[in-house]
Amino acid sequence: MAKGVALVTGGGRRIGAEIVRSLIRADWYVLIHVRSSKDDALELLADEQTHSAEQPAGEVLVADLSTDEGLADLIEGAKRVISEQNAQGLGVLVHNASIYTTKDYESVSLEELRLNIRIHLEVPFLLTQGLTAQLKTGSGCVIGMIDTSLGRAWDGLSHYTSTKAGLRQLMMNLAGDLAPDVRVNCVAPGAVLAADWEAEHFASVIERVPLGRGGAPEDVAKAVMFLTESAYLSGQVINVDGGWSVAP
Template sequence: MIEPGPAGGEAPVALITGAGRRLGACMARRFHGAGCNVVLHVRNSGPEAAAMAAELNGLRASSALVCQADLLDLSALGNVANEAAGAWGRLDVLVNNASSFYPTPLENVTEGQWEELMGSNLKAPFFLCQAAAPFLRARRGSVVNLIDIHAERGLKGYPVYSIAKAGLAAMTRSLAKELAPDIRVNGVAPGAVLWPEHDMDVAKQAEILSRIPLQRTGEPEDVARAALFLAFEAPYVTGQILSVDGGRSLFS
């Protein structure tokens, strides 16, 4: 369980973007189970997030709420940070998880795809950090960015996504300097943890698995535990990116 911290016995508060489904939902449950109150940001997954908030509030009263916003609308980011910090009077952790992911072969990339992928994976996390910084600074809190092992080695067929995640990795290291000493900023870079929601044939999955030393996919809980560690259990760690990939990034 997480220690409440110097301000008293109240629970720490974690804002998790894209928390309605997949990795975001798993992290929300993990942070909540460790003792946090959680703000579940969603864009389109309102019903799923509402059901999860009801579940979590059933386990511990008044410990979860849903915040619905389009993070590509920069005017909404201040409201998201204010709502998260105002719910329980504090904000201890921002987890930038919300992300768009789909293939963009170079010859077919549109400006709209560029704007969406850069916006969700880089621009929104940057400006949400900006909006949340005063609240996080008051708590000597932390930021955890969900990156990708392909930030280091671009994923063929996904150049815009790979470029955006490389920018997020650079942002993590840069903001670790900008926000020190009051706010720590780190990243988690998952490998093959959940297969993409768009079609990926079995042969392609097998080819990916063949290049993973542990010879299997990871679990969402692997990522959630890493994020929780960086958020609360690594007080002398900042500007680092932890690969959770079964050893995949050891190879080209």
């Protein structure tokens, strides 16, 4: 019998997939939410099946979270799976889904701003709210995936950094609102996996990382697992950035 049910948004590839893999290996039954990476998620599940004999390692839920219907489907799908698995509520919820594009501040459209607010703030707010009863029953652990941009000016990223700051504050507030039943924390990766458009900038960042390398998805997943296993940690942010945020 698995430890319980965990849900990871945007879990089909990149860092999300590594978090899913770690949760499965720690014996969680993982709901892998995806928008377009269904095939990657199914491949991951098939791969991990070999690690856990006959018991399924989890399942895939497809939803476009930019729409209200997509979000409602995800909430309903999670409730259904929790009930089908006879699970004691929801044990882990990782808000990992994200968008990351660069655009000069003066040319960010209202539509782009709203999509960032939607994915980084509205969805984590409403998804946590929609599953609060299940999180309380499961003594759940909620983790917001943010980044290390807080308090600094980043070229062409105002729409991204301001909405991730909103997610950070939402998680800190919920650490109070949902206590004592549910713990809420954040993981803030530094330079881990570059987006296609930022290879050059990424290389210059890595030169300034005290530990001398970019992070690996496994480094981020370890911090997530640490939070899931640390029963007395709530309202914290773990920077997984090789010391970058304190570099001179």
